[in-house]
Amino acid sequence: MTRSWPRTVLLYAGALLFVFPFYYMLRGSLQPEPDTSLKGVLPTGGYTLDNYAAINDRVHLLQSLANSGIFTTGVLLFTLVFGLLAGYALARLHFRGQGMLFAVMLLVQIIPFQLLVIPLYVMVVRGYGLADSYLGMILPFAINSTAVFMFRQFFLQLPEDLFAAARLDGASELRILWSVALPLVRPAVLTAALITFIGPWNEFLWPFLVTKEADMQPLAVSLANYISNIAGRADNPYGAILAGAVVLAAPAVVLFVAFQRHFTSSDLGSGVKG
Amino acid sequence: MTTVPVAEPRGSATLTPDEPPPAPRRRLATLLGRQPLGLAFAAPYAAFLAVVFAYPLGLAVWISFHDYFFAAPGAEVERPFVGLDNYKTVLGDPDVQQAFGNVVEFLLINVPLTVVLALVLASALNAAVRGRSFLRVAYYVPYVTASVALVAVWLFLFSQGGFVNQLLGGLAPDPSWLVNKGLAMPLIAVFVTWKQLGFSVLLYLAALQNVPRELYESASSDGASRIRQFWHVTVPGVRPATTLVVILATITGANLFTEPYLLTNGGGPNGASASPVLVMYQKGIEQGSPDLAAAIGVVLVIGVLMISLVNKKILERD
Numbered sequence: 080m081t082r083s084w085p086r087t088v089l090l091y092a093g094a095l096l097f098v099f100p101f102y103y104m105l106r107g108s109l110q111p112e113p114d115t116s117l118k119g120v121l122p123t124g125g126y127t128l129d130n131y132a133a134i135n136d137r138v139h140l141l142q143s144l145a146n147s148g149i150f151t152t153g154v155l156l157f158t159l160v161f162g163l164l165a166g167y168a169l170a171r172l173h174f175r176g177q178g179m180l181f182a183v184m185l186l187v188q189i190i191p192f193q194l195l196v197i198p199l200y201v202m203v204v205r206g207y208g209l210a211d212s213y214l215g216m217i218l219p220f221a222i223n224s225t226a227v228f229m230f231r232q233f234f235l236q237l238p239e240d241l242f243a244a245a246r247l248d249g250a251s252e253l254r255i256l257w258s259v260a261l262p263l264v265r266p267a268v269l270t271a272a273l274i275t276f277i278g279p280w281n282e283f284l285w286p287f288l289v290t291k292e293a294d295m296q297p298l299a300v301s302l303a304n305y306i307s308n309i310a311g312r313a314d315n316p317y318g319a320i321l322a323g324a325v326v327l328a329a330p331a332v333v334l335f336v337a338f339q340r341h342f343t344s345s346d347l348g349s350g351v352k353g
Numbered sequence: 354m355t356t357v358p359v360a361e362p363r364g365s366a367t368l369t370p371d372e373p374p375p376a377p378r379r380r381l382a383t384l385l386g387r388q389p390l391g392l393a394f395a396a397p398y399a400a401f402l403a404v405v406f407a408y409p410l411g412l413a414v415w416i417s418f419h420d421y422f423f424a425a426p427g428a429e430v431e432r433p434f435v436g437l438d439n440y441k442t443v444l445g446d447p448d449v450q451q452a453f454g455n456v457v458e459f460l461l462i463n464v465p466l467t468v469v470l471a472l473v474l475a476s477a478l479n480a481a482v483r484g485r486s487f488l489r490v491a492y493y494v495p496y497v498t499a500s501v502a503l504v505a506v507w508l509f510l511f512s513q514g515g516f517v518n519q520l521l522g523g524l525a526p527d528p529s530w531l532v533n534k535g536l537a538m539p540l541i542a543v544f545v546t547w548k549q550l551g552f553s554v555l556l557y558l559a560a561l562q563n564v565p566r567e568l569y570e571s572a573s574s575d576g577a578s579r580i581r582q583f584w585h586v587t588v589p590g591v592r593p594a595t596t597l598v599v600i601l602a603t604i605t606g607a608n609l610f611t612e613p614y615l616l617t618n619g620g621g622p623n624g625a626s627a628s629p630v631l632v633m634y635q636k637g638i639e640q641g642s643p644d645l646a647a648a649i650g651v652v653l654v655i656g657v658l659m660i661s662l663v664n665k666k667i668l669e670r671d
Contacts, residue, residue, distance in 0.1 A: 083480075086477045086480065086482065087482055087483065089477060090474070090477050090478065090482060090488055091484075091488070093474065093492070094487070094488050094491035094492065095491075097491045097492055097494065097495060097547070097550075097551075098491045098494070100495075100503065100506045100507065100510065101494065101498075101506075103506055103509070103510065103516070104502070104505070104506045107506070107509055113509070115509075115512075115514055115515050115516050115519055116519055117516075117519055117520065119516075120516070161397040161398050161401070162398065164394040164395070164397065164398070165394060165395045165397070165398035165399075167394060168390075168391040168392075168394035168395040169395065172386075172387075172388040172390060172391030172394065173386050173387040173388050173391065174385060174386030174387070174388055174389055174390075174391030174392045174395070175384065175385050175386040175392065176386075176392070176395075176399075177386065177391065177395075180395055180398075180399055180402075183402055183406075183407075184402070187402065187406055189600065189604065189657070189658075189661065190406075190410070190654060191604055191607045191608045191653065191654060191657055192608065193607065193608045193610065193630045193633070193650065193653070194410075194413060194650035194651070194653060194654045195405075195406070195409045195410065195413065195650075196630075196633070196634075196650075197413060197416065197633065197637045197643050197646045197647050197650055198408075198409035198410075198412035198413045198416060198647065199405070199409050200637075200638065200643075201412065201416070201423075201643060202408075202409060202412070205423060218404075218405060219405050221401055221405070222397070222398050222401045224402075227398060252388070252390050252394070277497050280499065281497075281498070281499035281500065281501075283499070283500060283501055283610070283611045284610050284611065284630075284634075288634075288638065299499050299500075299501045299502075302501055302502070302505070303501045303611075303614075303615055306501075306504075306505060306508070306615055307614075307615060307618070307619075317508075317509050317512075320505045320508070320509070321505060321506065321509060323502075323505070324501070324502035324503075324505035324506060325502075327499050327501060327502040328498045328499060328502040328503075331497050331498055331499065332494060332497065332498060335490070335493070335494065335497045336490055336494075339486065339489065339490050339493075340486075
């Protein structure tokens, strides 16, 4: 196909619209006074880190970031260990109940999580007493079903001869998974890990329900509480809010930009084409 | 077994016939499958699904049919069966009706906007264009960013004296966006479209790779214009992706919570942007009636499944 100007202009104009709020977030977080005028868009007229200090005073940024980090790491760990094992079993081993497990895995993806929020709250907070704990936060997200599905698809695409040869050599299944299959799908595992990362890092409703103590709240929750409760009483609420937003957005955006090569339609395609 | 199973029919695990196992192992094999180790590998995930998915699903339905309330841990309380009472209460509640109406409004804006924009952008990105990786990052970055962070900027952009109203000058709506009965929900729909669009573009990009190039070539040699090619080759060619995009948009709509909670300050003005999940939260957690909240959840899921089925039927006929 040939290059055409209208198409290029359309794509870049659209991209500008998509990126602008991110620029405006950063710009607003560094402004001494919120300037909403048209001129205020330009990166001129003073920079300050006061807003970051202000949000740090109100929500304990480091503690919140650590909580987000623990929540996310827990989910990643469970998904990478148990999700890989399940994906491998679904793709490469034949066992009773395999078909049913696969069907349930697909079903999980179309049931809105929010329906489960009330019974999960009843179970986790009221039943198990896991309010204000990392385990309570992690539990409903522990193994990401989309990642399991992607692992299965990756392992399915490997040639059967590879597995037959390893088995003939007397390698155990665990060893085949670790030393034969995993190295071949490593880039794809990175993609699945990225997808898994953005789930808990960005999640709001569940940790919001589970954590009441400020010291246990992930950043998304403490920032949201700041927005809805305290912001009205601050001098420059928007400056502090936007500074918090930058801190919350940055890790996901940086990881995504760094690894965007892996976030392509062909990698994900195998994961989403049922 | 020499071929690699690349695409298999959905919903069925591929069980390939092999030579039968030796006699003593055969009984065990019929009981547990050929490789019982698979059970051990899959067990943690299966247990996870049972605890976090199957049991709560059953519990949600059970709660919705009983007079359920929060009690002190360990306390023995009676929770009598009340039949459809919770459903009657919930469906007769004007707040709940308004919230469901709001989701319909949300979907009527979000779904067409998502399908059209994502397909147009994906087709444009699929062609040779300078700076593709920049464009890709630009379109996907809202998708990977936390709603809470993005809501913060939109609050700033769309506030009374915010940038958007400054830009519009005399055309700025009164009352302003977030406190305007007629604009709050459409604005949320546009926000979610913007945030999720990158993922739909990705799905369409994957689908476009499966449209045979020859179809374009033959259409082009028949003298079909670019627009006719798009309409008669691309659109039918990516229909399975469209089904998926519509189903995902429906699920997103059903899950809507963060935006009405934060962007319009709890579904304001006057419930004009409340979503069913927001009402679920208010009734279930804030007001302590998990039974009513569970009933809303069940109605919501039935709605999602119905829309998904209808959508599949409509988009996959012929």
